[in-house]
Amino acid sequence: MRKNLIIIGSIAILMLLLTTTVCGFFGAWVEEAIEATRRYVIAKNYENLIKERIDIFKNIKEIILKNPPLHISEIRGVMNLFIEILQPLCVTGIIITGIYLIFLSGSPTGRAKAKNAFMMMIFAMALISVSPYILMLFFSFSHSITQNILTHAPENSEKYFTRTSEYLLNMAKDIIGSDSNPMETPMGVERPAMPFLLLSYLLLEVTILILKLRYFIVMVLASIFPLSILLYSFLSSRGIGRLLLEQTILWTLAQVAMALVFITVAIGISITDVIRTMDISDTIILAMEIAGIIILMFTPFVVARSFRGFLP
Amino acid sequence: MKNKAIKLVSFVAIALILSTSSSAMGERAMNQERIELGWRTIFIDIMHWVVSNIMGIYDDLEDFILWNPPLGHENISRILNSVIGILQPLYVTAILITGIYLIFLSGSIKGRIYARNLLPRLIISMFVVSLSFVILQLLFNISYSITEEILKRSPVGITQIFSDVTKQSMLLFDSATLVSLEAGHIFFLLIFTITLGPFIILALRYLILVLFTLIFPISIFLYTFNFSRPAGRIMLEQTLIWTFMQVVFATLIVITNLGISVMGLHGDLRIIAGIIVFLLIVISPLIILFLIRRFLP
Numbered sequence: 301m302r303k304n305l306i307i308i309g310s311i312a313i314l315m316l317l318l319t320t321t322v323c324g325f326f327g328a329w330v331e332e333a334i335e336a337t338r339r340y341v342i343a344k345n346y347e348n349l350i351k352e353r354i355d356i357f358k359n360i361k362e363i364i365l366k367n368p369p370l371h372i373s374e375i376r377g378v379m380n381l382f383i384e385i386l387q388p389l390c391v392t393g394i395i396i397t398g399i400y401l402i403f404l405s406g407s408p409t410g411r412a413k414a415k416n417a418f419m420m421m422i423f424a425m426a427l428i429s430v431s432p433y434i435l436m437l438f439f440s441f442s443h444s445i446t447q448n449i450l451t452h453a454p455e456n457s458e459k460y461f462t463r464t465s466e467y468l469l470n471m472a473k474d475i476i477g478s479d480s481n482p483m484e485t486p487m488g489v490e491r492p493a494m495p496f497l498l499l500s501y502l503l504l505e506v507t508i509l510i511l512k513l514r515y516f517i518v519m520v521l522a523s524i525f526p527l528s529i530l531l532y533s534f535l536s537s538r539g540i541g542r543l544l545l546e547q548t549i550l551w552t553l554a555q556v557a558m559a560l561v562f563i564t565v566a567i568g569i570s571i572t573d574v575i576r577t578m579d580i581s582d583t584i585i586l587a588m589e590i591a592g593i594i595i596l597m598f599t600p601f602v603v604a605r606s607f608r609g610f611l612p
Numbered sequence: 613m614k615n616k617a618i619k620l621v622s623f624v625a626i627a628l629i630l631s632t633s634s635s636a637m638g639e640r641a642m643n644q645e646r647i648e649l650g651w652r653t654i655f656i657d658i659m660h661w662v663v664s665n666i667m668g669i670y671d672d673l674e675d676f677i678l679w680n681p682p683l684g685h686e687n688i689s690r691i692l693n694s695v696i697g698i699l700q701p702l703y704v705t706a707i708l709i710t711g712i713y714l715i716f717l718s719g720s721i722k723g724r725i726y727a728r729n730l731l732p733r734l735i736i737s738m739f740v741v742s743l744s745f746v747i748l749q750l751l752f753n754i755s756y757s758i759t760e761e762i763l764k765r766s767p768v769g770i771t772q773i774f775s776d777v778t779k780q781s782m783l784l785f786d787s788a789t790l791v792s793l794e795a796g797h798i799f800f801l802l803i804f805t806i807t808l809g810p811f812i813i814l815a816l817r818y819l820i821l822v823l824f825t826l827i828f829p830i831s832i833f834l835y836t837f838n839f840s841r842p843a844g845r846i847m848l849e850q851t852l853i854w855t856f857m858q859v860v861f862a863t864l865i866v867i868t869n870l871g872i873s874v875m876g877l878h879g880d881l882r883i884i885a886g887i888i889v890f891l892l893i894v895i896s897p898l899i900i901l902f903l904i905r906r907f908l909p
Contacts, residue, residue: 306618313625317632327640332647452691475658495801564823567687571822583669584676584815587808591815595823607843 339494343472346497350469353504354462361450361458363511364558367439368519370432378523379432386530390425397421417534424533428526435525435548442552449559457566461507461596464589467582468500503590507597514554514600521548532611542611550607554600561599565592652796656789659800660782666807667778670771676814677861678759680752681822683745688825695829696741702833703738710734730837737836741829748825755855762862767873770865777886778807810861810893817857817897824851835908845908853904857897864892 356363368375397418401411427434472493521528525548532541569588669676681688714727740747763770781803789796824831828851835844868889872882 306621309625313629316629327643329643329647331644452694454687471662495797560827561823563691564826565819567691567826568681568819568822571682571685571687583666583808584672584811587669587811588815588819590808591812591819594812594816595819606846610839610842 343493343497346501347469347473350465350497350501350504353501353508354465356508357462357504358458360461360511360562361453363508363515364450364555364562365443365446366515367443367552367555368515368522370436370439370522375519375523376432379526382524382526383428383431386428386526387425390421390428390530393421394418394425420533424530427529427533431526431529435522438549438552442555446555446559449556449563453563453566454570457562457570460566460569460589461593462504464586464593465500465504467586468496468503472496472500503593507593510597510600511558514551514558517551518548521551543608546608546611547604550604551600554603557603558596558599561596565595568592648793649790652789652793655793655796656786659785659789659796663778663782663803663807666804667775669811670775673771673774673811674763676811676818677763677858677865678756679814679818680756680855680858681818681825683749683752683825688822689745691826692744692829695826696744699741699829699833700738703734703741707731707734707738733836737832741832744829744832748828751852751855755858758856759858759862762859762866766866766869768869770869773865773869773872773882773886773889774807774810777883777890778803780883781806806887806890810890813894813897814861817854817861820850821854824854845906849905849908853900857900860896860900861893864889864896 370376370379397414401414401418475493475496521544524544528541528544528548530541531537532545534541569585569592572585572588683689683692710727710731714724714731781799785796785799785803788799824847827847831844831847831851833844834840835848837844868885871877872885877885
């Protein structure tokens with residue numbers, strides 16, 4: 301009995317010794333393998349995200365061409381709300397100015413001022429009533445020019461904006477060795493790939509965000525367009541009215557500038573594909589594509605900033 | 613006696629377990645460190661491979677600085693011609709309307725003077741728009757020749773300072789990575805930015821110049837009329853600034869090389885001068901754009 305106990309005890313101690321030794325030897329490797337699998341999953345997620353963004357980018361022309369649909373009841377509702385609020389205000393203003401003109405205007409200067417204001421208010425009320433149609437006309441004008449410009453783009457122009465991300469993604473995939481089993485990849489090699497994945501993702505995501513930002517800014521400015529007209533028609537509030545009207549025009553026309561930049565980048569890089577007066581390395585093409593994306597990102601802001609102050 | 617023996621064996625067993633456990637823990641820590649060091653080395657190797665690939669672009673630096681949009685290329689000439697084609701009827705219409713106004717409608721003296729001033733301006737502007745290709749080619753040729761002459765003045769190859777800085781930075785990257793991977797990442801991103809930065813700016817200049825080349829006739833058209841002159845002025849000024857930006861880049865590089873040779877800078881000081889020229893190339897367009905504005909009437 302005692303002998304048995306000693307044998308069992310010895311086996312247990314041996315097992316314990318072996319386990320601790322094994323844990324010591326392989327614990328770190330197992331931990332690293334678990335980490336590697338986790339990073340592999342994260343990298344795969346990034347890859348899927350980047351591929352999704354590349355798919356979105358294939359429709360970049362549609363994204364550039366898109367303007368807020370003013371016939372949709374929600375946007376129209378906001379515009380109508382503003383129109384309904386502003387029309388009585390205009391009418392009140394017209395009546396007060398009329399009363400002033402008929403009964404109270406003493407000095408010729410005051411009379412001239414009131415006459416001007418009277419005319420401006422009638423004009424503003426007319427414009428406010430038809431403001432959705434003015435905006436629709438303006439959007440279709442901008443849309444037509446943009447569409448016309450985009451027809452000059454070389455074939456598959458979108459690739460000049462997605463190739464950098466694809467290049468970085470492939471570089472990251474090469475580093476990770478994504479085709480093999482994550483447990484078999486060299487330890488920790490996934491980590492250096494992370495900055496490339498992040499850079500690749502950000503380049504696409506930020507550009508798409510800015511393209512969509514224009515759409516939303518135009519939507520906001522379109523909703524308050526009647527208010528912008530009203531503010532512009534009074535001398536006292538002309539500053540803010542001018543700013544709002546100018547920004548409406550500039551953010552709408554930013555799509556023309558973006559289309560122009562889009563075809564410029566495509567033509568600029570496609571020329572390097574064709575001419576090859578020098579031995580252009582892939583890295584120069586990479587630099588050009590990054591530059592192209594940067595220009596496209598900044599275009600709406602540059603347009604909105606540079607061409608201000610054109611309204612009287 | 614037997615009890616004593618069992619106690620002794622148990623004590624030895626516990627001591628053995630404790631010692632193996634602690635040695636196993638030590639072994640584990642060693643292994644972790646070995647793994648960490650192993651993949652830091654792999655990271656260093658990978659990044660050396662990436663940077664050596666990127667450094668290949670230094671061979672094209674001179675050509676890239678000198679590069680201007682090829683006006684003869686069919687993609688550019690087609691669009692430029694179509695823009696001129698759109699503008700010419702507009703010019704003719706504007707000239708006709710101004711003429712009719714002058715002959716039949718000009719009531720006030722002020723209006724008559726404005727129309728009289730506008731008419732020759734329209735004719736000159738139409739003439740200039742027709743000569744867009746020639747004017748742009750002339751501008752590009754002047755800028756190209758000046759830049760080429762400046763680049764020839766460099767006492768050493770213009771890429772030498774760039775490749776030296778990158779190589780030196782890679783040594784720093786190696787040391788940083790061996791200390792901590794995060795530091796290595798930061799250093800690598802810095803090297804990546806510093807190496808690619810000037811090329812991205814050169815590419816930016818080239819693409820912006822292509823853009824302003826394509827809309828050059830529109831810039832002249834807008835510059836003709838009083839009400840659209842501010843927009844036209846901005847566009848024309850930008851065309852000129854971005855055309856001659858290559859002269860600025862060449863000057864920066866050559867002056868740095870001259871400075872290094874004249875002052876006999878070596879070691880770290882030379883590398884610092886190199887990093888400064890990298891940064892200057894990146895920020896010089898912003899400086900030029902802020903400093904040189906509204907020089908056209």
